[in-house]
Amino acid sequence: MADENAPMQAPPSAPSGGMGPSGPGGPRSQGGRPGGPAKRGKRSFVRKKKVCRFCVDKADFIDYKKAEILAPFIQERGKILPRRMTGTCARHQRWLTVAIKRAQNIALLPFAAEL
Amino acid sequence: MEERQYDLIFICRPDTPEADVDKVIATLEHAATEKGGKIETINKWGRRRMAYRVQKLREGYYVYLIVKSSHGEVVKELERRLKVSDSVMKYLTVRLDEELKRQEKLKRHRERRAARRPRKTATATPAPTPGSGEQAAAQA
Numbered sequence: 001m002a003d004e005n006a007p008m009q010a011p012p013s014a015p016s017g018g019m020g021p022s023g024p025g026g027p028r029s030q031g032g033r034p035g036g037p038a039k040r041g042k043r044s045f046v047r048k049k050k051v052c053r054f055c056v057d058k059a060d061f062i063d064y065k066k067a068e069i070l071a072p073f074i075q076e077r078g079k080i081l082p083r084r085m086t087g088t089c090a091r092h093q094r095w096l097t098v099a100i101k102r103a104q105n106i107a108l109l110p111f112a113a114e115l
Numbered sequence: 116m117e118e119r120q121y122d123l124i125f126i127c128r129p130d131t132p133e134a135d136v137d138k139v140i141a142t143l144e145h146a147a148t149e150k151g152g153k154i155e156t157i158n159k160w161g162r163r164r165m166a167y168r169v170q171k172l173r174e175g176y177y178v179y180l181i182v183k184s185s186h187g188e189v190v191k192e193l194e195r196r197l198k199v200s201d202s203v204m205k206y207l208t209v210r211l212d213e214e215l216k217r218q219e220k221l222k223r224h225r226e227r228r229a230a231r232r233p234r235k236t237a238t239a240t241p242a243p244t245p246g247s248g249e250q251a252a253a254q255a
Contacts, residue, residue, distance in 0.1 A: 058225065061218040064209070065122075065179070067166075106124050106207040107165035109173065114167060 050087025054096070061097045064102035065111055074100060078112040120215065121182040121190055124208035125197055126175035129162055130196075135202055136176060143180070168248050169204050172196030182208075 054062065063069070073081050073088070073096055080100055083093045103109040123143075127136050136159070144154050160177035169175065182189065190208050197206045 060221040060225075061214060065124075102207070102209060104166070107126065107167055107169055107205060110166040112167075 052087055052089035052092055054092035055089055059092065062092065062099040064099040065108070067103055070096070070100050070103055070109060074109060076113060078110045116185055118185050118212070119187075119210060120212040121178040121184070122192075122209045122211050123193060123206065125178055125180075126165070126169070126204045127178065127202045128170070128204055129174040129176055131176060131202040135182050136178065139197075139200055139202065140178065142196060143193055146196055147182060147184070147189055150184070150192050150214075151186070152182055153190030154180050155183050156181040168234040172204070175204060200231060 074088055075081060080097055083090070086093075088096060100109060104111050125139075127139065140157060142251045144157075147154050156179075158179040160179055162174055162176050164173060165175050182193065184190070194208060195208065
């Protein structure tokens with residue numbers, strides 16, 4: 001705010017000095033102003049932070065036999081959902097993929113959707 | 116060698132009578148003891164829908180066993196028997212002792228950390244206050 005006021009005061013005080021310095025001074029302050037709101041606009045898009053479900057439950061082991069626990073982490077077509085979708089932490093995602101793959105092998109979870 | 120723990124799940128055809136399933140389990144138990152292993156738990160999950168078709172069937176009779184043995188020969192023999200038996204459609208053996216050990220370790224670690232936590236925060240809180248005091252002094 002102070003920066004904006006200073007150039008506004010400057011042109012009337014130095015009209016005889018020349019329009020040269022005041023000319024660039026004006027655009028510069030204007031250039032600074034649109035930059036602010038644009039940045040704020042980007043910042044306003046705040047993503048809700050996802051929390052690893054297994055960390056919340058303090059899981060030390062992901063059981064491949066409990067298909068109903070693993071089911072939310074696969075897509076309709078049977079793909080394993082990536083971490084960025086589910087918010088699972090790296091360590092639990094590592095365990096989770098192993099558990100899902102085991103469950104698939106014993107027909108508790110599908111490899112791919114049928115039909 | 117230390118004892119290993121395995122999960123052994125097998126799926127029988129849904130039309131096999133209960134007696135045949137029991138017979139399969141009995142042969143496995145016999146084979147395991149013969150090779151020096153032990154079947155600890157027998158848990159029949161019963162008929163349940165499979166996630167995909169196996170041998171053109173949608174359902175299967177699930178049986179879950181926990182096997183303990185000190186060497187892999189037992190698993191080899193059990194898997195051979197399962198492969199030979201006609202009523203078994205699918206089986207899976209998973210070695211779990213290392214994961215269970217890890218689970219135990221993490222659990223112990225967490226408990227120890229939980230016990231230590233109050234002391235840790237107590238030491239952490241006084242530390243920043245002198246630091247911030249110095250910063251304030253430097254700014255002044």
